Amino acid sequence: MAPATKTSLQGENDSDRVERLYQTVARKIAEMVAQNRHEPGWRLPSERELSEQLGVSRPVVREAVIALEVKGMVEVRRSQGIVVLPEPPHTMNFIGLGADIGPGxxxxxxxxxxxxxxxxxxxxxxxxxxxxxxxxxxxxxxxxxxxxxxxxxxxxxxxxxxxxxxxxxxxxxxxxxxxxxxxxxxxxxxxxxxxxxxxxxxxxxxxxxxxxxxxxxxxxxxxxxxxxxxxxxxxxxxxxxxxxxGQVEFVETQIVGRQGHSNRKSEESK
Known part of the structure; x- marks a missing residue:
């Protein structure tokens, strides 16, 4: 597992602190959500895809997603994958994302x-x-x-x-x-x-x-x-x-749904 990185956080007395790698990844995913959540049809990639895009291991991505679940930004649902929850009334505090909630x-x-x-x-x-x-x-x-x-x-x-x-x-x-x-x-x-x-x-x-x-x-x-x-x-x-x-189930459900829709269209055109 990759080492933690150092970062300075506002409101702390120490000149710097060690930030866990999953916290850094959680920030990147949170920024991805903030930039794209209002795009029609957009959804977060699977954990496997996020691992490839961000260049970190799947366990680190899994820990980052859990941190975002704790913050109330996303939820992992069986058959649906990572679901972005409704935007909170306040702006997401990225500094708060770095608050240490312990090891992953x-x-x-x-x-x-x-x-x-x-x-x-x-x-x-x-x-x-x-x-x-x-x-x-x-x-x-x-x-x-x-x-x-x-x-x-x-x-x-x-x-x-x-x-x-x-x-x-x-x-x-x-x-x-x-x-x-x-x-x-x-x-x-x-x-x-x-x-x-x-x-x-x-x-x-x-x-x-x-x-x-x-x-x-x-x-x-x-x-x-x-x-x-x-x-x-x-x-x-x-x-x-x-x-x-859970994420594989969601993809399979989507594929089956599209196939069913395509078959119905074919039947209607006959």
Missing amino acids: PFELLEARLSIEANAAALAAERMPAEAMVELESYIDQMHRENDVLLLNENGDRSFHMLIARSSGNAVIASLIEALWQQRDNSIMWRKLHEHIHAPSIRPLWIGDHYAILSALRLRNAEAAKRAMERHIKNVMNELLEASEN
């Missing part, structure tokens, strides 16, 4: 990918047998937790935190705890999960946890590391696909 969801996942994978490798060598029994109980808990939005599931958090503590490294454990705390408090994380249909992806993620546990039981550090990496990458991919699928 993919920023957090990228950090977890690096730290938790290595924690799993250490835990494979150091975790006591009774802790592995406890891990399995957390997977059982995940089976029982049925929150539609995947936001209040304690089994998942407990599973990952036990592995962090079992690494035997207090610094690693505290870093992972901090990352999960930021996730739990993140308005952007919550907004992103509004687009996730939990029942369809829960079996995949639970399967990932069984794979991690199997590697730990084998005391195979490299396998445990790979299993954790695969799990977090699966989470990242599913979060991306959640928005992409």
Whole structure:
């Protein structure tokens, strides 16, 4: 993921501050909306198209769109893609767009990918047998937790935190705890999960946890590391696909609609 950029914001005492990359991209998308929203038939490109136009990764675009959702400028709707909401009565404050609402969801996942994978490798060598029994109980808990939005599931958090503590490294454990705390408090994380249909992806993620546990039981550090990496990458991919699928559905609906209209015109001309 690209590094943050420095920018000076009005009203701040510091001479400058680090602006997250998604905030910079959010500004560009907001300017695009302001310049084109009154053009007949205009709509925002898909996230994939925005990624290509702006020269940044899809996760960064996804985070920028979430930031604009939080600001009330756009909304991601299933089968419609990114919808520009009615113009607010006041002018969009681009300075306000830079207000830090915390790290983006993919920023957090990228950090977890690096730290938790290595924690799993250490835990494979150091975790006591009774802790592995406890891990399995957390997977059982995940089976029982049925929150539609995947936001209040304690089994998942407990599973990952036990592995962090079992690494035997207090610094690693505290870093992972901090990352999960930021996730739990993140308005952007919550907004992103509004687009996730939990029942369809829960079996995949639970399967990932069984794979991690199997590697730990084998005391195979490299396998445990790979299993954790695969799990977090699966989470990242599913979060991306959640928005992409909605936009693909919208395009397909538009194509089918145009085809139906064309067929009706052909029938009328006969």
